[in-house]
Amino acid sequence: MDIRRVPRAAIDDAQWDRLISHSRQGVLYAFSWYLDRVCERWEALVVGGSTGYSLVMPIPLRRKWGHWVVSQPYFCQYLGVFAQEAIAADVLKQFVSAMVRHYSYISSYSFSPYHGAALASEKGRSLLVGNVELEHTHWLRIAEGSSGRLYTADRRRNLRSANRYGWSIVDSTDMNPLIELFKKYHAPTIGVHPRAYESLRRIVSLAKVRVSIQYACLAGQIHAGILIVESMGHAIYLFNASDTVGRRGNARTLLIDRYLQRNSKDLKLFDFESPPIASISSFYASFAAEAVPIIKISNNRMSFPIPTLMRWRRAFYWNLRSVFKPL
Structure with a gap:
């Protein structure tokens, strides 16, 4: 060859x-x-x-x-x-x-x-x-109408709790609050090079990619957010962040579920882009996603x-x- x-x-x-x-x-x-x-x-x-x-x-x-x-x-x-x-x-x-x-x-x-x-x-x-x-990463293979039915019992319980928490879900085109949340509540413990944020901004600016940015808010204040990119029926959970209130209120569980419910008819695959961290992998698996090598x-x-x-x-x-x- x-x-x-x-x-x-x-x-x-x-x-x-x-x-x-x-x-x-x-x-x-x-x-x-x-x-x-x-x-x-x-x-x-x-x-x-x-x-x-x-x-x-x-x-x-x-x-x-x-x-x-x-x-x-x-x-x-x-x-x-x-x-x-x-x-x-x-x-x-x-x-x-x-x-x-x-x-x-x-x-x-x-x-x-x-x-x-x-x-x-x-x-x-x-x-x-x-x-x-x-x-491994985690892939959720989507059949229309199936989202949510196959979640683990714990994930369904957390979703019910999130729905009772009073979250307001807001669609946005502004990724700056998400980056600031990440810098404050995640970056200090894992270390992130500044060029990562620069790359993310360049991706979001791409006209050829459908970008979904959603925030979970209480009383007008943002406590969690997710950024998902889509191409060819394949969605990638590219970036997310949450403060302590967002974690306590299962805000990201609600954000992911709302996204899947709203977009399942257009998607074949949802990629959680899992890092090699057991607790995070377990969280993604609870949405009925399978570990792929x-x-x-x-x-x-x-x-x-x-x-x-x-x-x-x-x-x-x-x-x-x-x-x-x-x-």
Whole structure:
């Protein structure tokens, strides 16, 4: 298979986006215009040419230690190989081999759940190189009229409690209150780079994406909010935040449920974009969402002293976080 490395400037956007929109693995993250918003720079490994691409693999890049390295960007949970048909494990292996050959440092690269059957098994993971991690997101596959009926008993109870709390649900186009909520109540404990907020603003400004921003309010004050993006019948729970009042009143449970009830006829899939945190995964699973695998790889072939300096930097960073961790 002739897999070519193609710089961003040489990618035919029309051909690329046509393949993504018709691919079995199609997702918002992989469109050229989305990658342009969330990546410092990106390239691709492709099969095909002037008559059209048959297989493509986006490669997101970030400047680090004076080198361009492969790095999964914010608000782009997974990528992988895209084609109009299902992709066999040996094809994935060839693309991974090409990526390792062309890029000496892969900080992180996450493969779509659509590759899960091929990669999540022990045999599939043996096809990969470097460090391999298994993570999950949660997908709610939507059948019209089914939203809410399959929630866990605990989630239904919390939803009833939220309905009694007196929340006012407000649609908005202003994401600033949501970002400020997140900065105040979430960012101090997890650490967030300022460029994450910049990426989020660029995504919301995209004309090609349907964006839904909703707030839960009491007496005119915002206590929780969610931001969801939609493309091709696929909704992604991209960003959310809540203060203590919002958490106590199950505001995000109500916001998610209202969104699903209102939009289920237009959706095939709701992706919770789950982080690898057990309590959050359990919350998303309570909406009847299923855990689907994401395979993440990393690999470092850079020459000394860069790998050693990176290890020292990581050790210093984590020690610093442990010293200043909030009580």
